[in-house]
Amino acid sequence: METENRKDDTHVSTDKLDRKWIDVNIPCSAACPVMTDIPGYIQAIKEGDYEKAYHINRMENILPGVLGRVCDRPCEPACRHGWDGLGDPVSICFLKRAAADFGMKPVCAEIKPNGKNVCIIGAGPAGLTAANDLALKGYGVTILEQFDQPGGMLRYGIPQFRLPHDVVTEDVKSITDLGVTIKTNVRIENTGRIEELRKDYDAVILAGGCANPKHTTLPGVDSKGAYWGLDFMIAANREELDIPLENVIVIGGGFTAVDCTRMSYRMGAKKITLAYRRMKKDMYVGAHELEVMESEGIDTISLVSAVTILSNDEGVVTGVEFIHNSINEERKIAPISGSEFVMEADTVIFAVGQEADDKVAETENAVRKSVFYVAGDFRNGSSTVIEAVADGRKVAREVHMQLSNIKGFKETIHISEVKDTGRKRDYDFIPIQHMDTTPMRNRQIKNMEVETGYSKEKSVTEAKRCYLCHYNYQIDISRCIYCLACIDVMPVDCIKMAKDIEVTEDGNLNYVETKNWSEVEAITIDNDKCIRCGNCVRACPVDCISISKYKLETEEEK
Numbered sequence: 073m074e075t076e077n078r079k080d081d082t083h084v085s086t087d088k089l090d091r092k093w094i095d096v097n098i099p100c101s102a103a104c105p106v107m108t109d110i111p112g113y114i115q116a117i118k119e120g121d122y123e124k125a126y127h128i129n130r131m132e133n134i135l136p137g138v139l140g141r142v143c144d145r146p147c148e149p150a151c152r153h154g155w156d157g158l159g160d161p162v163s164i165c166f167l168k169r170a171a172a173d174f175g176m177k178p179v180c181a182e183i184k185p186n187g188k189n190v191c192i193i194g195a196g197p198a199g200l201t202a203a204n205d206l207a208l209k210g211y212g213v214t215i216l217e218q219f220d221q222p223g224g225m226l227r228y229g230i231p232q233f234r235l236p237h238d239v240v241t242e243d244v245k246s247i248t249d250l251g252v253t254i255k256t257n258v259r260i261e262n263t264g265r266i267e268e269l270r271k272d273y274d275a276v277i278l279a280g281g282c283a284n285p286k287h288t289t290l291p292g293v294d295s296k297g298a299y300w301g302l303d304f305m306i307a308a309n310r311e312e313l314d315i316p317l318e319n320v321i322v323i324g325g326g327f328t329a330v331d332c333t334r335m336s337y338r339m340g341a342k343k344i345t346l347a348y349r350r351m352k353k354d355m356y357v358g359a360h361e362l363e364v365m366e367s368e369g370i371d372t373i374s375l376v377s378a379v380t381i382l383s384n385d386e387g388v389v390t391g392v393e394f395i396h397n398s399i400n401e402e403r404k405i406a407p408i409s410g411s412e413f414v415m416e417a418d419t420v421i422f423a424v425g426q427e428a429d430d431k432v433a434e435t436e437n438a439v440r441k442s443v444f445y446v447a448g449d450f451r452n453g454s455s456t457v458i459e460a461v462a463d464g465r466k467v468a469r470e471v472h473m474q475l476s477n478i479k480g481f482k483e484t485i486h487i488s489e490v491k492d493t494g495r496k497r498d499y500d501f502i503p504i505q506h507m508d509t510t511p512m513r514n515r516q517i518k519n520m521e522v523e524t525g526y527s528k529e530k531s532v533t534e535a536k537r538c539y540l541c542h543y544n545y546q547i548d549i550s551r552c553i554y555c556l557a558c559i560d561v562m563p564v565d566c567i568k569m570a571k572d573i574e575v576t577e578d579g580n581l582n583y584v585e586t587k588n589w590s591e592v593e594a595i596t597i598d599n600d601k602c603i604r605c606g607n608c609v610r611a612c613p614v615d616c617i618s619i620s621k622y623k624l625e626t627e628e629e630k
């Protein structure tokens with residue numbers, strides 16, 4: 073069921089101003105690396121249509137069950153609901169998870185095979201996304217994966233208490249259902265082997281991720297009881313790590329570091345400290361990750377760098393010598409001489425970054441010779457799941473352009489007139505809906521998911537908070553009779569009297585506001601303030617206020 077009730081046919085625009093309208097007025101989508109239609113799926117949840125919400129998400133997100141749990145959420149700080157005076161941002165990511173939890177359905181697509189075949193090395197988010205997009209275009213796609221299961225860091229890096237393996241399996245299945253073949257336990261060792269593969273396939277994409285931990289040469293790093301963060305997580309996730317943990321120090325400030333602390337907690341460590349060389353706010357993880365970590369009793373010390381790993385006569389770790397750092401206005405850090413101090417520990421985990429495997433990395437030359445394409449973290453360095461998905465899509469498009477007759481891809485804006493959005497003023501007073509979590513007494517159960525998901529009821533309540541920024545309210549000033557009925561019923565300061573209309577350098581219209589009735593030249597709606605309640609439309613006696621819905625699509629350019 074759609075509340076919006078379309079008036080007439082959709083108008084398809086390629087006008088730069090319409091494209092810009094989307095970036096300016098739908099800030100959540102604009103901040104998402106794949107431009108997910110966020111208000112589109114939130115509105116579907118509000119209407120209880122989880123299958124539609126899942127489908128909208130699946131178009132861009134590819135892995136909605138996964139991303140609904142672990143996306144680093146660049147959309148949420150951009151959300152209009154979080155702007156000054158408007159409260160908390162909408163829980164966009166939790167709603168994505170609700171769409172997957174309650175609405176996941178196989179992708180129905182009519183695929184016409186085009187006779188061409190592509191090989192992808194690596195079954196992480198980048199490889200899987202490229203496979204999905206190319207399969208939908210009719211390519212035969214084979215993924216070669218060195219591990220025994222697909223998923224990349226989704227399965228072997230991110231722990232199950234944040235992302236259960238069955239969620240990864242389900243999202244991967246929605247891609248293999250399209251006819252993609254995944255061959256596991258196949259490792260491609262070097263560029264020569266890729267060149268051989270190139271003879272059997274029309275294109276080869278290397279999406280090998282950053283599967284090697286970055287090493288440091290700190291004194292004592294080889295002591296017994298010192299581990300590399302990624303190796304620690306991979307072994308723990310593969311159930312291959314059985315070591316007694318008591319007093320653990322994790323050095324680093326990203327996803328892997330935080331996961332190492334939380335995994336140590338689940339493996340029985342009594343005291344765990346995260347040590348980071350910069351400030352807490354500089355850590356490369358979401359604020360919510362740090363909150364949950366700290367709720368599990370893990371301490372953080374910031375602005376410190378490790379100097380030496382201390383060990384006893386048997387070469388077993390006994391502690392870490394640190395030095396305090398200062399940070400200047402340009403964000404540069406410097407050690408403060410004489411500020412060294414020692415912290416005791418029996419285990420030290422270095423989680424100071426990951427890098428691509430250089431055995432298969434003579435990439436620059438090979439890419440230049442068009443032998444193969446490179447995607448995801450392998451190309452960009454360690455990033456995030458959604459960045460890897462975006463890059464997988466980008467590279468799939470490059471391959472498709474190379475192997476087909478299309479000129480490229482173009483963005484179109486689909487604009488449809490609607491009568492009502494179904495949004496009400498009351499929704500502005502709904503508080504943010506918090507995620508339920510596993511009680512603390514169960515947190516040490518290693519693979520038990522901590523965030524348990526929204527109920528249907530909670531997800532509908534949270535969805536109502538969204539302003540549905542994809543609706544554009546406009547007054548046709550040629551028909552407006554300046555009766556001000558709309559201003560009488562406005563719930564917030566959303567309709568303005570303007571004395572002049574200026575055209576800005578980038579071609580936008582800027583209304584110059586006035587409070588003086590004798591100067592009024594136009595009545596205009598401020599979409600930044602509009603809460604999409606429709607009061608003005610209902611009050612207008614001459615029906616001169618229109619509502620149109622904006623949706624971005626990408627189409628092939630023939």
Ligand SMILES: Cc1cc2nc3c(=O)[nH]c(=O)nc-3n(C[C@H](O)[C@H](O)[C@H](O)COP(=O)(O)OP(=O)(O)OC[C@H]3O[C@@H](n4cnc5c(N)ncnc54)[C@H](O)[C@@H]3O)c2cc1C
Pocket residue numbers: 142143144193194195196197198199216217218219222223224225226229230231258259260261279280281282283302305327328331426429432447448449450454455456457458460
């Ligand atoms: C511990 C940890 C926690 C993280 N947490 C988050 C998080 O919460 N949110 C977030 O957004 N991001 C997180 N990340 C980052 C995110 O997982 C990665 O950015 C993302 O998985 C990169 O995708 P990718 O497809 O490029 O590479 P990967 O996921 O690394 O996948 C690459 C795949 O290629 C395979 N491969 C590599 N070399 C070969 C070869 N020679 N032959 C065959 N196969 C090969 C690998 O086995 C792997 O399966 C985390 C990373 C780690 C390590």
Ligand code: SF4
Pocket residue numbers: 098099100101110111114150151152153162164537538539540541542
């Ligand atoms: S209110 Fe809704 S549509 Fe607007 S920015 Fe936030 S999530 Fe996006």
Ligand code: SF4
Pocket residue numbers: 545561562563564566567597598601602603604605606607608609
């Ligand atoms: S729909 Fe009309 S009355 Fe309601 S907030 Fe928007 S401009 Fe104001």
Ligand code: SF4
Pocket residue numbers: 547551552553554555556557558559595608611612613614615616617
């Ligand atoms: S109610 Fe309609 S006619 Fe009256 S001022 Fe508003 S837009 Fe103009």
